[in-house]
Amino acid sequence: MTGFAFDCLATDSTTSGRAGLWQTPHGPLETPGFMPVGTLATVKGLLPEQLRAAGAQMLLANTYHLALRPGEKIVEEHGGLHRFMNWDGPILTDSGGFQVFSLAARRSVDDQQIVFRSHIDGTELQLSPERAVEIQESLGADCIMCLDECPPAGESREQILAAVNRTTLWAARCRDAQKRDDQALFGIVQGGVHPDLRQKSAEDLLKLDFPGYAVGGLSVGEPPAAMYSTLDATVPVLPVKRPRYLMGVGRPEDILEAVCRGIDMFDCVMPTRNGRNAMAFTSNGPVRIRNARYRHDQSSLDPECSCPACTNYTRSYLRHLFVAGEMLGPILLSLHNITYYEQLVRDLRAAILDSRLADYRLELLARWAGPTSTS
Amino acid sequence: MTGFAFDCLATDSTTSGRAGLWQTPHGPLETPGFMPVGTLATVKGLLPEQLRAAGAQMLLANTYHLALRPGEKIVEEHGGLHRFMNWDGPILTDSGGFQVFSLAARRSVDDQQIVFRSHIDGTELQLSPERAVEIQESLGADCIMCLDECPPAGESREQILAAVNRTTLWAARCRDAQKRDDQALFGIVQGGVHPDLRQKSAEDLLKLDFPGYAVGGLSVGEPPAAMYSTLDATVPVLPVKRPRYLMGVGRPEDILEAVCRGIDMFDCVMPTRNGRNAMAFTSNGPVRIRNARYRHDQSSLDPECSCPACTNYTRSYLRHLFVAGEMLGPILLSLHNITYYEQLVRDLRAAILDSRLADYRLELLARWAGPTSTS
Numbered sequence: 001m002t003g004f005a006f007d008c009l010a011t012d013s014t015t016s017g018r019a020g021l022w023q024t025p026h027g028p029l030e031t032p033g034f035m036p037v038g039t040l041a042t043v044k045g046l047l048p049e050q051l052r053a054a055g056a057q058m059l060l061a062n063t064y065h066l067a068l069r070p071g072e073k074i075v076e077e078h079g080g081l082h083r084f085m086n087w088d089g090p091i092l093t094d095s096g097g098f099q100v101f102s103l104a105a106r107r108s109v110d111d112q113q114i115v116f117r118s119h120i121d122g123t124e125l126q127l128s129p130e131r132a133v134e135i136q137e138s139l140g141a142d143c144i145m146c147l148d149e150c151p152p153a154g155e156s157r158e159q160i161l162a163a164v165n166r167t168t169l170w171a172a173r174c175r176d177a178q179k180r181d182d183q184a185l186f187g188i189v190q191g192g193v194h195p196d197l198r199q200k201s202a203e204d205l206l207k208l209d210f211p212g213y214a215v216g217g218l219s220v221g222e223p224p225a226a227m228y229s230t231l232d233a234t235v236p237v238l239p240v241k242r243p244r245y246l247m248g249v250g251r252p253e254d255i256l257e258a259v260c261r262g263i264d265m266f267d268c269v270m271p272t273r274n275g276r277n278a279m280a281f282t283s284n285g286p287v288r289i290r291n292a293r294y295r296h297d298q299s300s301l302d303p304e305c306s307c308p309a310c311t312n313y314t315r316s317y318l319r320h321l322f323v324a325g326e327m328l329g330p331i332l333l334s335l336h337n338i339t340y341y342e343q344l345v346r347d348l349r350a351a352i353l354d355s356r357l358a359d360y361r362l363e364l365l366a367r368w369a370g371p372t373s374t375s
Numbered sequence: 376m377t378g379f380a381f382d383c384l385a386t387d388s389t390t391s392g393r394a395g396l397w398q399t400p401h402g403p404l405e406t407p408g409f410m411p412v413g414t415l416a417t418v419k420g421l422l423p424e425q426l427r428a429a430g431a432q433m434l435l436a437n438t439y440h441l442a443l444r445p446g447e448k449i450v451e452e453h454g455g456l457h458r459f460m461n462w463d464g465p466i467l468t469d470s471g472g473f474q475v476f477s478l479a480a481r482r483s484v485d486d487q488q489i490v491f492r493s494h495i496d497g498t499e500l501q502l503s504p505e506r507a508v509e510i511q512e513s514l515g516a517d518c519i520m521c522l523d524e525c526p527p528a529g530e531s532r533e534q535i536l537a538a539v540n541r542t543t544l545w546a547a548r549c550r551d552a553q554k555r556d557d558q559a560l561f562g563i564v565q566g567g568v569h570p571d572l573r574q575k576s577a578e579d580l581l582k583l584d585f586p587g588y589a590v591g592g593l594s595v596g597e598p599p600a601a602m603y604s605t606l607d608a609t610v611p612v613l614p615v616k617r618p619r620y621l622m623g624v625g626r627p628e629d630i631l632e633a634v635c636r637g638i639d640m641f642d643c644v645m646p647t648r649n650g651r652n653a654m655a656f657t658s659n660g661p662v663r664i665r666n667a668r669y670r671h672d673q674s675s676l677d678p679e680c681s682c683p684a685c686t687n688y689t690r691s692y693l694r695h696l697f698v699a700g701e702m703l704g705p706i707l708l709s710l711h712n713i714t715y716y717e718q719l720v721r722d723l724r725a726a727i728l729d730s731r732l733a734d735y736r737l738e739l740l741a742r743w744a745g746p747t748s749t750s
Contacts, residue, residue, distance in 0.1 A: 040696075040699045041695070042701050044703070048687075069699050070670070070694075074691060074695070077673065078673065078691070078692070084689075085692065312423075313461055316449060316453070317453070320444065324415045326419065328422070331420065331702070331706075
């Protein structure tokens with residue numbers, strides 16, 4: 001595998017947090033790092049130059065969605081996602097497995113593959129480990145994911161163990177199927193909220209020696225405390241010298257807790273999805289900008305933020321955009337929320353480099369719960 | 376009236392086209408100039424910095440819409456539209472009359488005022504000449520419009536004459552109602568497609584000595600040839616030393632023909648509305664980007680255009696955005712179309728300064744009708 005190097009630059013003395021630098025063929029990701037989600041090769045409503053200005057270094061795109069529309073071959077004709085979507089920084093694609101389990105209809109799974117129907121037009125399709133790698137090689141992201149089986153929260157221990165075993169089996173087949181040497185293929189740890197199954201999953205995958213490890217199957221309905229204790233049981237099993245990616249998580253407090261537990265990489269639709277729904281994350285807690293209290297509010301959405309939404313507009317104007325159904329509302333709040341998330345992980349990284357993450361965690365929790373928190 | 380100066384810099388020797396510079400309190404508009412439409416104090420989907428980069432110098436906002444939402448008082452609390460929408464260049468507001476006639480329900484008009492119901496919540500409202508000026512003074516645009524009566528195409532000559540007379544009456548009342556001295560109040564010529572009524576309307580308004588004149592009531596359903604012949608009859612009556620604004624027009628060919636007839640200013644929703652509907656204006660004619668022929672098309676939307684959509688993306692990607700229902704499609708095509716319109720008026724201005732507008736007109740018409748024109 002060429003073009004990659006992960007350096008752990010500092011470990012916080014008060015938590016398990018760590019600051020690193022992950023070099024990829026398309027440039028570095030400083031860790032902890034947050035990847036905005038560009039499901040269909042676009043972060044909804046935002047141009048790459050706006051994402052860059054918001055602090056984003058790496059994006060995520062979804063294999064399942066792109067395989068259906070426009071089809072991975074069209075992306076491949078462009079030379080891959082970077083050219084297709086005009087993002088010259090690093091990109092990660094998921095395996096498509098999570099979406100097949102959550103979106104597709106009439107699904108059947110066996111050890112060989114998943115057979116499902118497209119959520120768009122009902123076409124019958126198959127996803128096997130080999131096919132997941134093939135699609136991701138066509139898409140050409142820097143970081144690609146093994147196909148995993150992600151059981152919903154509340155599945156029996158027996159079913160979760162079966163998913164762990166199948167995930168390991170598929171991980172080996174993904175590794176064997178990989179042809180390109182310029183993509184980092186990550187294994188995905190499953191195991192629900194069972195510490196012993198998580199440990200087994202991680203240990204089984206470690207034998208396959210992946211260049212990085214993802215923690216999947218969290219933020220699927222379990223309580224936050226269960227997510228955190230699962231990370232407590234899982235992360236210590238993962239190798240220090242490889243990047244660790246917590247898939248699909250999460251709220252700012254989840255990112256904070258996961259960074260304290262040694263996670264390096266994150267992605268989540270929350271900043272963009274909530275932004276489109278008029279909810280802004282701010283340094284003093286969430287703001288629901290459609291609220292009538294902001295009708296005459298001349299103040300900045302978040303005075304501590306340097307994004308265009310906070311620098312150039314009032315809360316009153318942002319509210320007006322949403323009330324009037326104007327596209328610029330979702331655009332500006334998405335831009336703000338991504339800026340917020342990117343600033344959050346940058347601040348956490350700085351706290352780790354200063355070895356004061358435990359104190360900083362308490363500061364953040366106090367601010368978020370503080371008297372000026374409004375919704 | 377302070378802060379304004381209109382200079383006619385050159386008159387084309389082959390047409391009635393002219394190139395000018397209109398200084399306003401918020402900077403210059405080079406004429407012929409095109410104003411993107413920001414109905415609700417936002418050009419749909421675009422940030423001011425993107426509009427500026429697309430070549431826009433002046434924007435239009437709609438009095439009727441803003442008076443309903445958020446209400447002109449909220450805009451006034453911000454110090455006016457410039458601060459509210461973060462556009463530091465010149466802004467023009469219409470009088471609201473056209474929208475009352477086209478959008479509002481249960482309308483009744485007499486010489487005193489228009490009584491109507493909001494198209495949003497049915498509230499009964501009044502719009503008089505005095506009220507139109509009052510709202511526009513709260514909104515604080517650089518250029519404001521007299522309330523006019525704009526009859527639909529196909530009205531009888533008698534009704535159009537009545538509208539001309541009422542428009543003159545209202546224009547005098549608007550002039551008398553004006554308190555601010557930093558806004559240029561334009562009179563609006565009506566008269567349908569009747570040359571003599573247009574001339575009468577213009578002559579009546581000239582007696583009121585406005586700093587600029589608009590031609591209203593065109594592009595309301597009449598054939599293009601009727602619009603052009605109406606301009607032939609109207610524009611020569613207008614004073615050379617005042618800017619001339621053709622309201623709500625139009626297609627690129629309409630702008631071309633109107634510039635050849637001595638019009639200085641334009642606004643139209645077409646670049647943004649068509650952009651949102653996947654239709655791009657290009658140097659070789661219109662492109663309907665959802666068309667299946669663009670599925671694998673790696674070429675630029677318009678190789679002659681320097682906008683982000685044309686510089687950074689393929690037709691295949693742009694098509695994908697629309698097929699997938701992604702916001703970035705409307706954003707990029709709106710940005711492109713505004714860039715196209717701004718480039719068009721800049722090119723027309725250059726042709727006037729070189730006194731070759733007649734030849735340039737023929738070149739453009741040939742290109743637009745040419746063999747590479749696709750839809």
